[in-house]
Structure formats: structure tokens, C-alpha cells
Amino acid sequence: MKVDNYIIRKADITMKTIMILGGSKGVGKEILSSCLNKGYNVSFCGRSLEEGEKIIKSTKSESQLYFHKLNLESIEGIKDFYKQTIKRFKKIDALVLYAGITPVSSITNTEEDVYDSVFNINLKAPFFLLKHVLKSMIDNKSGSIIFFGSAHMDYGEMNRAPYALTKSSLYTLSNHIAHHYAKYGIRSNYLVMGWTNTEGELELRTKEGISAKKLKEKASTIIPMGRMLNTSDPIPAVMYFISDESAMTTGSLIRITGGEYI
Template sequence: MQQKRLQDKVIIISGGTKGVGRAFAEAAAMEGAKVVIGGRDVNAGMDIVKNICMLGTDGAFVYTNLLETGDCGKPFALAYEKFGRVDGFFNYAGVTPLSPLDTCDEDTFDSVMDINFKAAFFCCQHAVHYMRQSGGGSIVLTGSAHAWGGQKDRAAYACSKGALLTLMEHMAHQYAAEQIRCNYLVLGWTPTDGEISLRNSLGESEAELRKRAAAVLPMGRMCESNDYMEALIYLMSDASSMMTGSILRITSGEYI
């Protein structure tokens, strides 16, 4: 029987109760990983843990409010206490409100930077600490094509993703000798719950969103959560053990 690609690895996911984070929690479990999820939706978190256990492995959920810096270490401490190591961290948590430079208010700017960059920074601090004790590990930061300038109505979001890109390059250079890797996975335009809710608030239905996106994306459709699973499994697996400091784009051909 073929070895599962993430067999017995301990992987932490921030924002793992929704969208791509949730999909990866279950995909990683199917590949044999033990998964620890940090998030605010307790019911969704416990439901995912139940699914993970049904897949024949183990998992845990811990309530994590990333607006509180002290909460950033909770998933890592739980993973190390329960499973004795930390092998991977997928930083998925993020927000994407409208935030054009000429009208963005301070509260919106702070909320974007606090979740998308500050929380990621301190989560990575904990990831490095525990991965050192585990002999290394893989960190994947959720990137965006907005990091290279972005659209006009996403100024704060674009800045946060640009900061994450710099953080990825910093970690890749500084921790390679400790076998701690970091890569930047650029996600495309995806109809996540958050994206659909945002468009609905602006008067656009999911069907209209998909049709509009299909007309402008070079490959003719939006990316779905499952489109990212093989890349994430690869980046967390030993198959990518010599890959760090890399940018991997899965964007339906979009490049802003």
C-alpha cells in the first residue's frame, strides 16, 4: 500500500474553519496528517475535527482570535502538547474588505494589517519556535496577486500581502539552515464564503460574480478551493524538502 504523503505530520492551519483552510484540513487528513485548527467558529471547528477523525487520523481545534496577539501561539502549543511536534503551518486567515487608498479609514486599515500581517508574523514566530524543536518544518503563507500592486479598491489588502511576501523571503533566508522552509502560495480569485458575502453586500449574486470573473480571467473560470490542494500537500510534504523562498501561483492566469 502506497505511503500517504503527509503520514504522521502535524500541521497547523490558521483560519481553518472556512474556505481553502477547511478544504486543506480535510485533504491533509486524507494524506495521513494530524491537523490542528485555529479559528473563531467553534461549531465549524469541532465539525472539521470530527471529519478528520473519521478519515483515520487525529485532530484538534482551539478557539483563536488573531486580533489578540496572545492567541497566536494557542494552536502551536496545543499541537506540541497533544502530538509532540509541529511539522507544518498554513497561514490562511485573512480579510479582504474594500480599502481604496483615497477613502480607506484607519479602522479598516488596522483590521486588515492586524489579521493579514501582524497575526501572521506572530504565528510564524511560534511556528519557528516549535519547528526548531521538531527538526524543521514547512510554512506556507497565503499570497495574492494583489501583492504586486493590486486593484484600486484593495490598497490596504495589497500592502498586507506585499508585507507577507517580504516575511516569506526573510524566513526562507534566515531559517534554511535549521531546515525550516517558507513559501508563498498565490491564490487566485476564489468564490469563498467571504468573497461571496462581500459581493452580495455590493448587490452582486454568486452567479453574477462567477460570470463576471470568467470573462476576465485568462483561463475562463474562478479557482475553487480544491484547485489548491495538490500544491499545499506538496509544499507540506518531504517531496518539497529543498524548496524554500519560492512563489507558486495558482491563479487561473491572473497576474495583477
């Protein structure tokens, strides 16, 4: 097909379905919005049904959106999220693994319940969602998986020990999929997201007595490029990984951190 001197492949104009683990807040919400602008269907999840319905109503995209209320520590809930997405949109072209928690916790002060919660939400939930989504992608002989990583992945700050472990494990999982599932046309890539002014980050710092202004000033002295990321900074990379332009890109790691290494 030729439009305005550009040749467009059939795959590029096919309606894609994007599944987001998360999507109601922060960068996940920005990804949802960008996908809608591309004309994609989006299945997303969160803890608040009211919040999900508010997003659907505000975007006026009822036909393109599906929200699933989900407790990320429920494996049955994860399975149902997948089943309802397939029921609604028939397929999953890309899976964005965004949701996660970042408790302030070092090895010496981590309680078992905190450890279990971090691993259940950050690692177990993505793993068991992948268990189902990969089967669908294998059947379709295509798919893109985007892992959201962190600069903590190598060893992390002292008070982010469980979080750092989950993020390094997700990198291993991304490479595992890239290596073993490329033969099915499935690609897997890992996006390292740096210090970002998400709602969760601002809420955490407020509890620590740090205002948004003070946080911005502090970040400017730590991040080599002089500022925190905003929630739209990672979006171009995510949309590239979703698109057919990344058809031969798998097993990669991209750092969107403003030059920050931990």
C-alpha cells in the same frame, strides 16, 4: 522500506502534524480534509467553537484534529493556539498561513480601524505565530511554512490598498524565512491564490448585489483561463509543499491564478 516496488523513506510514513491559521472555511477547510486523507494530524482555528466542533464531528477524526477558538487580533490567543497544538501533538511539521480579510478600501477612504484590523489579522497574527512555531521547527531541524498570497501583492486594485500591502509584506516575510532559516532545515514558500469562489467572496459579492451566476460570468471575462478558482484548485500545490517531496524547495513563489495578474 519497500512496498509494491516503491521505496518509501521513513520520513514519508511518519505521522505529520499540520497547523493551519484558519481551516474552518474555504480553501483552509479543503486543506484540512486533504491532510486528514493523508493520515496527518491537523490543528486549526476559527472564531466559532460550534463550527470547529461540527467539522471534527463530521469527519469522525477526533484523534487527528484539534480546534482552537481564536480571535486573530489577540496575540495571547495566538500564543495559546501554538502551546495547545504542541501539548496535543508534540510537534509542528508544517504551518499553513491561510486566514485573512479583504476589506473594500482605497487609500483615500480607509479609516484607521479598518487599516489596523487588516494589518492585525493578515500580517501581525502570522508574524507572532511564526515567532513560536519557528522555535519548535528549529529544535526539530525541519519544517515547512506555506504562505497564502494574492495577485494583489504587487500593487493591487485601487480599492484593496491595505490588503495589497499586507500580502506584499507576507511575500517579504516568506523570503526572509527562506533565506535565514534554511540552515535549520526549514523551508518557506509563497502561494499566490487567484480569484476564488470561497464563502467569503460569495458573501461579499452578494452584499454588492452580484449573484453567484453573475459573478461567474464576470470572472470568465477577466480571468485568462476563463473561470474563477474553486476551493480545491490550490490543494495539490499546498500538499506538495507539506510533503517531503518538496524537501529542497524554499523561497519559491507559485501562481495559481488562472493567468490573472493585478
